[in-house]
Amino acid sequence: xxxxxxxxxxxxxxxxxxxxxxxxxxxxxxxxxxxxxxxxxxxxxxxxxxxxxxxxxxxxxxxxxxxxxxxxxxxxxxxxxxxxxxxxxxxxxxxxxxxxxxxxxxxxxxxxxxxxxxxxxxxxxxxxxxxxxxxxxxxxxxxxxxxxxxxxxxxxxxxxxxxxxxxxxxxxxxxxxxxxxxxxxxxxxxxxxxxxxxxxxxxxxxxxxxxxxxxxxxxxxxxxxxxxxxxxxxxxxxxxxxxxxxxxxxxxxxxxxxxxxxxxxxxxxxxxxxxxxxxxxxxxxxxxxxxxxxxxxxxxxxxxxxxxxxxxxxxxxxxxxxxxxxxxxxxxxxxxxxxxxxxxxxxxxxxxxxxxxxxxxxxxxxxxxxxxxxxxxxxxxxxxxxxxxxxxxxxxxxxxxxxxxxxxxxxxxxxxxxxxxxxxxxxxxxxxxxxxxxxxxxxxx
Amino acid sequence: xxxxxxxxxxxxxxxxxxxxxxxxxxxxxxxxxxxxxxxxxxxxxxxxxxxxxxxxxxxxxxxxxxxxxxxxxxxxxxxxxxxxxxxxxxxxxxxxxxxxxxxxxxxxxxxxxxxxxxxxxxxxxxxxxxxxxxxxxxxxxxxxxxxxxxxxxxxxxxxxxxxxxxxxxxxxxxxxxxxxxxxxxxxxxxxxxxxxxxxxxxxxxxxxxxxxxxxxxxxxxxxxx
Ligand code: SF4
Ligand code: SF4
Ligand code: SF4
Numbered sequence: 001x002x003x004x005x006x007x008x009x010x011x012x013x014x015x016x017x018x019x020x021x022x023x024x025x026x027x028x029x030x031x032x033x034x035x036x037x038x039x040x041x042x043x044x045x046x047x048x049x050x051x052x053x054x055x056x057x058x059x060x061x062x063x064x065x066x067x068x069x070x071x072x073x074x075x076x077x078x079x080x081x082x083x084x085x086x087x088x089x090x091x092x093x094x095x096x097x098x099x100x101x102x103x104x105x106x107x108x109x110x111x112x113x114x115x116x117x118x119x120x121x122x123x124x125x126x127x128x129x130x131x132x133x134x135x136x137x138x139x140x141x142x143x144x145x146x147x148x149x150x151x152x153x154x155x156x157x158x159x160x161x162x163x164x165x166x167x168x169x170x171x172x173x174x175x176x177x178x179x180x181x182x183x184x185x186x187x188x189x190x191x192x193x194x195x196x197x198x199x200x201x202x203x204x205x206x207x208x209x210x211x212x213x214x215x216x217x218x219x220x221x222x223x224x225x226x227x228x229x230x231x232x233x234x235x236x237x238x239x240x241x242x243x244x245x246x247x248x249x250x251x252x253x254x255x256x257x258x259x260x261x262x263x264x265x266x267x268x269x270x271x272x273x274x275x276x277x278x279x280x281x282x283x284x285x286x287x288x289x290x291x292x293x294x295x296x297x298x299x300x301x302x303x304x305x306x307x308x309x310x311x312x313x314x315x316x317x318x319x320x321x322x323x324x325x326x327x328x329x330x331x332x333x334x335x336x337x338x339x340x341x342x343x344x345x346x347x348x349x350x351x352x353x354x355x356x357x358x359x360x361x362x363x364x365x366x367x368x369x370x371x372x373x374x375x376x377x378x379x380x381x382x383x384x385x386x387x388x389x390x391x392x393x394x395x396x397x398x399x400x401x402x403x404x405x406x407x408x409x410x411x412x413x414x415x416x417x418x419x420x421x422x423x424x425x426x427x428x429x430x431x432x433x434x435x436x437x438x439x440x441x442x443x444x445x
Numbered sequence: 446x447x448x449x450x451x452x453x454x455x456x457x458x459x460x461x462x463x464x465x466x467x468x469x470x471x472x473x474x475x476x477x478x479x480x481x482x483x484x485x486x487x488x489x490x491x492x493x494x495x496x497x498x499x500x501x502x503x504x505x506x507x508x509x510x511x512x513x514x515x516x517x518x519x520x521x522x523x524x525x526x527x528x529x530x531x532x533x534x535x536x537x538x539x540x541x542x543x544x545x546x547x548x549x550x551x552x553x554x555x556x557x558x559x560x561x562x563x564x565x566x567x568x569x570x571x572x573x574x575x576x577x578x579x580x581x582x583x584x585x586x587x588x589x590x591x592x593x594x595x596x597x598x599x600x601x602x603x604x605x606x607x608x609x610x611x612x613x614x615x616x617x618x619x620x621x622x623x624x625x626x627x628x629x630x631x632x633x634x635x636x637x638x639x640x641x642x643x644x645x646x647x648x649x650x651x652x653x654x655x656x657x658x659x660x661x662x663x664x665x666x667x668x669x670x
Contacts, residue, residue, distance in 0.1 A: 005590045043485035043492065044656075051649045054582075054591035057516050057523070065587075072587040081591055118669055119516035121508055122650055123657030283664070292494050337666025361667035362515055 007073050007082060007101065014378045016145030017103050021096045024140055029099060032139035033092040041132055048124045049084065052077060058126065061119035063364045064109050067388035076116035076126045079105050083133045103142050106133035107243075108382045111372055113330040113365035127370075134371075135245035143244045146376030150240035155249050158256050159236030160203035168235055171206045178210075179217050184445045186221050191231025191264065198266040199229050200237035200257060202274055202407055215434045216272060219305075222439055223313040227270075234260040237277040239285065243371025247288050254285030258295050268297040270304050273428050275331025275369060275406035283335070300332055302405050305429055306341040309348050315438040320350040325399035327356075327390075327413060328363040329406035337361065346403055349432050354397040366390050366404070368412020383412065384419050391420035402426045456622065459629040460547075467633035474640025475648050482652055492656055497663040504658025505651065507670035514670035523581070530574035533567040534603065538632075540564070543614070568611045575604035599643045606632040 037045065059065055059075040068074045073082065083102045087094055094102075112127040120126070137143060143151070150160045157163060172188050179186035189195065199220070205213040220227045229235055234256035241249035261269050271277055278300045286294050308314045326346055332338045339360035346353055356363065367387035372379060390413070394402055402417075402424050404410040413426045449455065486492040507513040517524040538544055542558040549555045559567070579600055582592050609628035612618050619627075639647060661669035 005586060042488045043482055044489060046485065047482055047649055047653060050643065051646045051653060052591075053643060053646055054588060054593070054596050055523075055527075056585060056588040056591065057520060059587040060519065061516070070586070072590040075587045075590070077591050078587065117657060118514075118661075119519075121514075121516065122646065122653045123504065123508075123661075123669055124653065125657060125660075287491050290490075334667050335665045339667075358515070 005072050009104065010381075012104075012378050012382075014144050014375070016143050016148045017100060020141045020143075021100060024096075024142075028140050029094060029096070030092055032136045033087060033094070035139060036132055036136045037087065037092070040135070044125065044128060045084075045132065048126075048129055049080075049088065051122050052080070052124055053122070055121065057121055058116040058119045058124075061116045063111075063115075063367055063389045064386040067367070067386045074109060076110075079110055080126055080129050084129050087136075099137065099140065099142055102133050103137045103144075106130050106137060107144050107147070107371060107375055108379045109386070111330070111365045111367060111370035111386075113369060114334055115330070115362075115365060118334075118362065131245050134243070135247070138244045138246050144371075144375035144379065146378075147240060147243050147371055147374045150374060151244050151246050151249055154239065154241055154253055158233045158253055159206075160238045160240055161207055161236075163203070163206060163236070165233050168206060168233075169231065171210070172229060175210055175213055175217070179214055179221075180445060182445050183218055183221050183439070184443055186217060186445075188217050189228040192228035193264055195228040195264065195266050196226040197228070197268060197270045198261045198264055199227055200269060200271050200277075201229065201235055202272055202277075203236040203238050204407070205272070206236070212272065212428070212430060215430050218434055218439070219308070219314060219430070219437070222437065222443065223308050225313075228264065228266065230260045230264070232260060237271045237274060237281070239277055239280040240371075240374055242276055242280045242284060243374055247284075250280060250285050251288045254281055255289060257281065261296055266296075268299055270299045271301060273301040273405040273407065273410075273430060275329040275335075275408060279331040279335050300336070300338065301429065302332060302338045302342050302345065305345050305433060309345060314433065316348055316436050317438040318436055319348075320401065320432060320436060321352065322400040323352045323354050323398060324350045324401040324403055325354050325356055325394060325397040326359070327366060327402055327404040327406070327409050328360055329404070329409045330363070330365050330369060331406065333363065334361045342405060345429060349429075349436055350401075350403075354399050356393040356397055364389050364393060366409040366412040366416070368415070369406070369408045373408050373412055380415070384415060387412065387416045388420075391416045391422060394422050394424060395420070400424055403429060403432065405429050451620075451622065456626055459626055459633070463629070463633050467636040471636040471639055474637075475645075478640050478645060479648060479652070482649070486656075495659050495664055496655060497659040500658045500662025501655040502658075503662055504654045504669050507668075508654060516670070526574050526577055529570060530578065533571045533574070534607075537564055537567040537571065537607070541610075565611070565614075568607050571607045572604060572611070575600055575607075595643060602631075602635050602638055602642075603644065606635055 054077065058077055062074065062076045065074040072078055083105055086098065110130045112131060114127045116126050117123060153160055153162045169190065172190055176188045179188065199216065201213055237257065239250055239253045241253065257269065281298045282294055324346065326342060328339055367383045367390060372383045402413055404413050404426050405428060410426050410428060416422065417424050417426060511524060511528050512518050540557065540559040541564050542561065545555050545558050582588050582596065606628060609624055609631050613621060613624035613628050618624065638644060657669050661667055
């Protein structure tokens, strides 16, 4: 009971962290810390650090703590203790070994889901403090390689997978051909001016998950939406720089999105089912650019589908009968209260809904978000372990389908499903809507 | 030492000027710390534009009513202990007859006071809760891992005036005058330290809840409780 508690972790190698640390100097570390903790951060850092009463109310709110049999080093405040408090108490004179530990904690043991904030009697924003740690690591260049590579791609191409502009245009063309095998005269308008909706896609929709883009195009055509996709870079809504806390790249990507929308003079931007992109576009991005709110409405897939169904723009032909459960993605539920809309949609699509407990804005994170899945294979077991509660939550519902309206939750839960043998199918709303919606006879190819 | 403590001039000092100095440091300190935070928050650009009175109040209410937050419901024992602890901690010294008499002596003001028996129970409750909190800090691994010397120190500083006050009143352990003197000094130390130690959560609580409450309510449209 009184044994010493220490930070014990399995050895993991990540060249983005280990190799970079070999090349940097003590001076680099010092400079990054000074800049982040002295110049960029101020009131929140100071007040959060001073006010924390070390009461432990936040401890069991975190899925990482729960997934590690109560190892106190995984508790939210403990992660701050082992990073920010440590840097402050060492007055910024930290070693490379320390940075390695900070990076591991900040990138692979916290999803920035902010559940712990709901549990702290003071409302201390632990996720913010952890993102400061990421910011320090990012300025030094110590970032998991898989994240870093995507950030570099965003810097250069504004998309996550080094896609060139002509590759995007080619892709849209053959996707439109494909769409027409199902929808008569189906269209994916490119760079159309004055449209109602500018649709941005997930980077993967242009390469490995093109089925999603085709499904979205089906819905747009059936619902007769006046829409378009960009004819330039900036078509990919993802912003992986959020995970690295590379604020400058966040700013660049988000600015490109809004500028594209304003250039095409559309009424609003609609994206698919993705948590981090939505959150960055309406919070981090706009705030970094100095705006209070997005300059034009930025609509998440859940909001968009909600409107389409509510307004009868798409009709549901048959409901799903198997038991389904709902994953509330933190980035749209805890960050934007979409739990009710999400449930409205699911009720319209499915007959048998079994909820997880806790749910809605108190839901547990899937353990894949906030960059943990993007940190790639070296860190897979970290998120599988952290996802234990999520797996148990899902198993307890007995559902056969998990609806996860977020790319990251989707992939994260698929991995949990494999590992914990949950025997479920993970689906996007989009998949289900296309499965059950009415496609008028005259539109069928 | 005993000679020193019995020296009437030390007693007069602790009963007179030191009290006023302590109160002065307490109030000016709090004022200064709040002003400092409010000024720093301006630099952050993203605090003030999003503040919302409605959601600040929503947040504060949910954290001032026992069990109105999910976190408190998950920690039933800790919640009851901390509520009782804080209530007794704040109200006992304000409504203690002996304290009011001192105010009357100095400024000729007085207000309603607690019956002695209730005041005693409340004092003992503070001490008991502090012991429970201390035990929790030592044996609960996650809390022990977080705790530093400052946390134990803050707890001891807080409870010392209650222990010494009680002992003095019932003339236990030490000579009445000496105990009273220690009581005065420990109370003064506590007041002086509040603005500058972790005890500052007493006023920073409201500021953070305003920020977090507004972020959750007005921007994120979800609950922070
Ligand atoms: S993962 Fe979520 S609950 Fe855990 S520390 Fe990070 S923000 Fe808090
Ligand atoms: S609940 Fe808040 S005050 Fe308590 S340990 Fe966690 S962060 Fe600190
Ligand atoms: S992946 Fe999903 S649950 Fe996990 S952090 Fe993102 S939005 Fe939250």
